[in-house]
Every structure is written in C-alpha cells, then in structure tokens.
Amino acid sequence: MDRLLFEGTKMTPSIILDKDAGEFFISGTSRPENPMEFYKPIFEWLEAHFESNSSKTVLKVQLDYFNTSTSKILLDLFELFEAKAEDGQDVHVIWYFEEDDEEMQEAGEELLDLVSISYEVKAKDY
Amino acid sequence: MSLPIFKLMENFGVPKEAKELITLNEPFDWNNTGEAILELESHVEELNITTKSKKQINKIVTETLDNVCRHAIQGESKLSCFSCKIHDNKIFVATRNLIQNNQVGQILMMIEDLNSSDKDELNERYRHQLKNGKLDDGGNAGLGFLEIARRTKEMIRFNFESNEVNDSYFTLFLIIETEN
Numbered sequence: 645m646d647r648l649l650f651e652g653t654k655m656t657p658s659i660i661l662d663k664d665a666g667e668f669f670i671s672g673t674s675r676p677e678n679p680m681e682f683y684k685p686i687f688e689w690l691e692a693h694f695e696s697n698s699s700k701t702v703l704k705v706q707l708d709y710f711n712t713s714t715s716k717i718l719l720d721l722f723e724l725f726e727a728k729a730e731d732g733q734d735v736h737v738i739w740y741f742e743e744d745d746e747e748m749q750e751a752g753e754e755l756l757d758l759v760s761i762s763y764e765v766k767a768k769d770y
Numbered sequence: 771m772s773l774p775i776f777k778l779m780e781n782f783g784v785p786k787e788a789k790e791l792i793t794l795n796e797p798f799d800w801n802n803t804g805e806a807i808l809e810l811e812s813h814v815e816e817l818n819i820t821t822k823s824k825k826q827i828n829k830i831v832t833e834t835l836d837n838v839c840r841h842a843i844q845g846e847s848k849l850s851c852f853s854c855k856i857h858d859n860k861i862f863v864a865t866r867n868l869i870q871n872n873q874v875g876q877i878l879m880m881i882e883d884l885n886s887s888d889k890d891e892l893n894e895r896y897r898h899q900l901k902n903g904k905l906d907d908g909g910n911a912g913l914g915f916l917e918i919a920r921r922t923k924e925m926i927r928f929n930f931e932s933n934e935v936n937d938s939y940f941t942l943f944l945i946i947e948t949e950n
Contacts, residue, residue, distance in 0.1 A: 655804045675807075675832060677800040677839075679909045709825070711832050712913035716905050747825035758901050 648689050656682060657707065661689050668703045674710040674717075683717045687724065694728050701725075701733060706740040706768065707748065719755055726759045737763040778853050778864040782927055782943040788857035795851040797844055798867070803835040803852075810854055817856070823948035826921055827861055830946055833914045834865050840908055842867035843937055861946040869940045874930050877940065881926050884919040892920035923947050 652658030652672040660669045668690070676682035693701070703725060710718070725735045739752030752765040779788065792810045794802065810831060814824050831854060838850050850867035869877070884892065896916045903912045919926060927943040 654808060655800070675800075675804065675836070677909070680905055680907075709828055709832070711836055712917050713836070713905060713909045713911045715900060715913060716903065716911040719900055742821075744821045745825065746822050747829070754897065755900075758897065 648685070650686075657710075659686060661686065661693070663693055663697075666697075666699050666701050668701070669706070670704070671706040673708055674714040676714070679713040679717050683721075687721070690721075690724060694731075694733060697733065699734070701728075701735045703735070703737045704740065705737065705752070708742075710751075715751075715755065719758060722756060722759045722761060726761045729761055735761065737761060739763065739765045740768045741765070743767040778851065778866055778941065778943075779855055779862060781929075781941075782862070782864065784855060784862045785857050788855040788862060791854045791856055791861075793851070793853045796849060798835070798838050798842065798850045798852075799844075800839055803839055806852065807832055807835065817948070819859075819948040819950055823946075827946055827948070830918055830921055830944060831863055833918050834863060834942060834944065837914050837942075838865050838867045840910055841869065841873075843869060859948050859950070861948060863944040863946065864941060866939055866941045868933060868937045871932075871936055871938055874938055874940075877928075878930070880915060881928055884915060885925040887919070889920055892916060896920055918944065921946075 646663045648659070648661040650656070650659040655673060655675045655677075657670050657672040657674045659671075660667075662668070703721070705718070722737060725737060729735045737756065739756060741748035741752060749765060749767075756763045756765065780786070791813045792806055794806045796802065807828070811824075811828055814827050817824070835852060838852070842850050844850075850865065852865045853863075855862045887895070896913060899912050899916060905911050915926075922944050924945045924947075929941050931939045931941075933939055
C-alpha cells in the first residue's frame with residue numbers, strides 16, 4: 645500500500661501517509677473515542693513502510709487540538725521514529741502551529757523534547 | 771436524584787449573573803460531548819480573550835468531558851451534566867456524574883495530591899506519566915487530571931454525594947482565569 649488516507653472528522657484527524665513522497669501528514673483535531681483502535685493501522689502502515697524504505701521519511705504534524713490520550717499516541721509515534729533513526733533510517737519531524745498559538749507550540753516542544761530525534765517546531769507558512 | 775444543573779454552579783459560589791456558555795444534561799457519549807465542545811468553541815471564539823486562553827478553555831473542558839465519558843456510570847437513567855459559565859475574566863466549568871462508591875477514596879486522594887503540588891511538580895509528573903505510562907484498553911493515559919491541574923491556577927474543587935447503595939455523585943468544579 646503506497647498511500648493511506650484517513651478523512652478527518654470533527655473529532656478525528658486527517659491523515660495522509662504517502663510512501664512515494666516519503667511524507668506523512670497529520671492535521672486537524674484528535675479526540676478519538678478509542679485512540680488505540682484509531683491509530684493502530686497507522687502504526688502498522690509505518691512499520692511496513694520502514695521495512696522497505698531507504699530514503700528520507702518526514703512526519704508533519706499540524707494539529708489544532710488533541711486530547712491527552714492522543715498525546716500518548718503522538719509520543720509513541722515519535723518513539724517509533726526515534727527507534728528507526730537508531731536503526732539507520734533518515735527521519736525528521738516537523739510540528740506546525742498557528743503563529744499566535746503558544747499552547748500548540750509548547751505542546752509540540754514538550755512532546756519532542758522527550759525523544760532524541762531530528763525535529764523542528766515552527767509556525768505555519770501561508 | 772441529581773441536583774438541578776443551576777445548583778451545580780451556585781453550590782460553588784458562582785455569581786448568579788454569570789452568563790451561561792453551554793449546558794449538557796443527558797447521558798454522555800463521545801458524540802454529544804463532541805458537539806458540546808464544538809458549540810462551546812464557537813462561543814469562546816467570540817470572547818475578547820487571548821488565543822492562549824481560548825485554547826486553555828478548550829483543553830480543560832475536553833479533558834473533563836473525556837473523563838466523564840470514560841469513567842462515569844452510564845445509562846438511560848444515569849444522567850451526567852456539564853455546565854460552563856463566564857463572569858468577568860473567569861470561566862467556570864462543572865461536571866457531575868455517577869461513580870462507584872469504591873472509586874471515591876481513590877479520586878479524593880488523587881485530587882488532594884494534585885492540589886498540594888506546585889506547577890513545576892505537576893509539569894514534571896505530567897512528563898513522567900507521558901513517557902512511562904501506558905494507554906489502557908479504555909484509552910485512558912492517566913494524564914487527564916494532571917493536565918487539568920497544571921493548566922488551572924486555582925485548586926480543583928469537588929464533592930461527593932451518596933446516591934444509592936453502590937454509587938455516588940461526583941462533582942468537579944474548575945475556574946479558568948482568562949487574559950485579554
């Protein structure tokens with residue numbers, strides 16, 4: 645599967661996993677009723693991607709809001725990228741926030757400070 | 771029988787002239803609490819407060835409603851309620867739901883512990899739980915109350931009232947100070 649797309653809803657994020665581009669994009673709001681069930685296929689897809697990947701992989705996160713259960717899932721996701729970097733994969737995470745959204749900036753910094761990984765936390769470009 | 775919703779706020783000293791932003795008074799599920807969050811967000815967007823304050827309100831309210839959805843005794847006759855009001859620069863948030871009596875002691879100890887911790891301790895504990903905790907089968911990461919405590923300047927207020935032999939009403943009351 646080269647491309648996986650989840651349409652966003654009022655409480656779940658939009659997710660695009662594009663193997664050809666080596667870019668993975670999560671955006672919108674994340675408050676799923678069952679976070680493990682919702683994110684499980686994404687983890688499985690990423691694991692399969694890294695099995696056969698030799699080029700750079702970039703994860704872009706651009707969330708307006710997420711709950712604390714999603715915080716845990718996001719950290720798990722970053723830890724997966726950290727593990728793959730230790731295995732020699734070239735990975736990078738970009739965390740976007742609205743220019744005046746200190747909360748989302750701080751949330752990104754707090755999460756990404758917990759992993760040893762190449763990352764940027766930056767305001768969205770328009 | 772659950773108290774009328776307006777009593778939720780009165781019992782914690784919220785001024786009568788405080789303006790209601792939203793009230794939900796029915797069995798909670800992810801759908802109706804999701805709608806309530808979106809409706810509240812639209813009301814909050816119209817307030818003349820900073821983006822940071824708006825995000826804090828959204829974050830705290832979402833965590834309180836998540837908490838009710840995950841932990842309350844639910845059912846047709848098991849009403850939960852939620853109310854959010856504003857007065858001057860303060861947002862008042864209250865939820866009320868049924869819990870098992872055997873949960874009372876654990877919740878009491880947890881909130882008293884959070885209330886006796888300063889913000890640096892709460893931030894440290896949050897990060898520790900985030901890094902070392904696990905999501906349980908119900909999707910609970912053990913972070914909700916920590917997040918609420920570290921984002922509210924005032925202490926978490928609460929009470930328990932016996933309902934039937936095996937359950938009690940748990941009321942949670944929070945004050946969020948906003949900035950212009």
